[in-house]
Amino acid sequence: MNIAAPVRLPAGKADLSRQAEALRPTHMNAQPILRVVDLKKTFDGFTALDSVNLTVDDGEFLAIVGPSGSGKTTLIRLLVGMEEQTSGEIWLRDSRIDNVPANKRPTCMVFQSLALFPHRSVGENIEFPLKIRGVDPALRRARALELLDLVRLPQHYYGKRIQQCSGGERQRVALARALAFDPEILFFDEPLSALDFRLRKMLEKELKDLHQRTGKTFIYITHSLEEAMVMSDRIAIMRSGRFEQLGPAEEIYAKPKSRFVAEFMGEVNLFRANGNGGTVSFEHVTVDPAAAAKRGLRPGFSGDLMARPESVRLLKPGERADVMATGIVESEYLLGSRVQYLVRLASGYKVTVELSRENRVTWEPGQSMGVGFDLDRAHLIQEA
């Protein structure tokens, strides 16, 4: 069986035009490139991965997000072939690859540490996968220079030592090296986590841009939700070895399937339903019965009412909302274009309210203030 990476020789100019031609929406040919079936991995009785199923479209940018220990690193190591699964299957297009060693899989990974070769120059690092395939030195060099261009590094970096490069430059070298391999799928294991905030923000956008220009399938692992939201088409939330939810960023943010996802996806106000028969009611807040009925809330609903801080507003005296409560403003945080208030309700629960800066209010410590939101801006998390 030979499913080694299709040795597309770096064909100089032709290759560049291929990349230019790849300036197209990412889901043009939405055919699954990767299929993961019931993938399971246990280490000495500990289940790191508990039957994961996943289908990734060709050209997609998928982010896998989860807290540390959720199994995301195990998953990526199985997918690139550095670990062997306990059971399950991995399919790349029409071939099963889970029994193929990493060096024969047409996939490659950008490591968290980048794993650049310190004894090789920038150019030699980028050329490494081509050298391994026995590509002619002149062609190798031409391809490396093209890739330097693609990752926005000046051509004279070709001969530079890795130790002379800054953190951001090393990221680009690692990326160029992975692209030189010309993988079917490019994996990322939190490569930006060690960078400072500004550089990270910049590289996130560049990576997204690069994804669009190359048209390759990117699978990106991170514990940072923001990173995932900025870059990816779809996000998978992992929790103790399983996918908790998988979908477009917007859907996961606005319509989480569980409290875990809701809380993981940033700040959130959650109100648990009271289970006491007759009417619909939630902890800490009063809900207008008419609005609840209109929203389809029946007595006996069990689960949570969720409102993101930006859906909640501070009520002027006499103003009404579907869901209301009164509390004391505890603190105000300026977030630049936004401003956040922490309001402590009588029950002790703290509601987070986020307004745009123009709507900033004047308040005094200990001042009583009404908070509320309408049900059409809230989300109901039905308990499983």
Add this chain to the structure above:
Amino acid sequence: MERINQRLGVLSALPVVVFLAAGFLAPLCVVAAFSIMPQKVFSLANLPDFSSYALMIQEGYWESLLVSLAMAFAATFILFVICWPLAFAMAKVFGRFTLVLTIGVVMTLFVSENIRLFGWVLTLMKGGLIEGYWRSWTGQSFDGLLYNVPVIIFGLVYVYLPFMLFPLAQGIAMVPDDARQAAFDLGANRWQIFREVELPLSAPGIAVGCLITFVLTAGAIAESKLLGGRAVIVISDEIERSFTYGQNWPLGSALAMTLIAVVGSFAIFGVTRIDLDAIMGRKR
């Protein structure tokens, strides 16, 4: 302050300097001086000539030097090949078992080299362990396994194994795991990972290990005497005999100086090409 530090530095280095000058440099100078004395004199108060060096070439002593160097090369190469997997396992695979192995290997150094070699003589000689058992089981006899060049090289490999093993393990420990994994992920096979990543990144350990074993084996004498018998005569043996049995100090000195020059130039070539700071862990 800096001047005081400097003066203190000179003062504290003084004892070592004196010791090295008296114990190391002075004898070397005496040997160097004797090497240019006429034949068979026991005093430095003679007119210098180069008759010893001429004799060394005419009488074929250089053959012994070549034999020594060839065996040193062979032993160093064999040691590298057999120590690499073991050193790799010690640095990357064994974990806590490495300590047991280290203690085991170091323990062999506690027993004198000659005694260990005599053990091998008893094992390999005619009527020894191997030949004796073979004879009693099959009824056939053979000449024993001693007194040839391969057995001398075997002895060198056996005695100098720790001097290759530990620097190699040290060097391999310096190769980052993810660099190896990245190479594997980028399509390299086992051999390519070795050639492109492990070998260059562990070069300081390799250089130190090869240098130490080469220098030690080039000057080794016990292996060829005890295991090799009269099969070949190594250069150290010639030097020893010139000073003792031959009563020709100038010849012995000339041989010694030549050996020092040859091995020393190899050593200097090696040392200038490695980064000792890196292997001592002072920088990455």
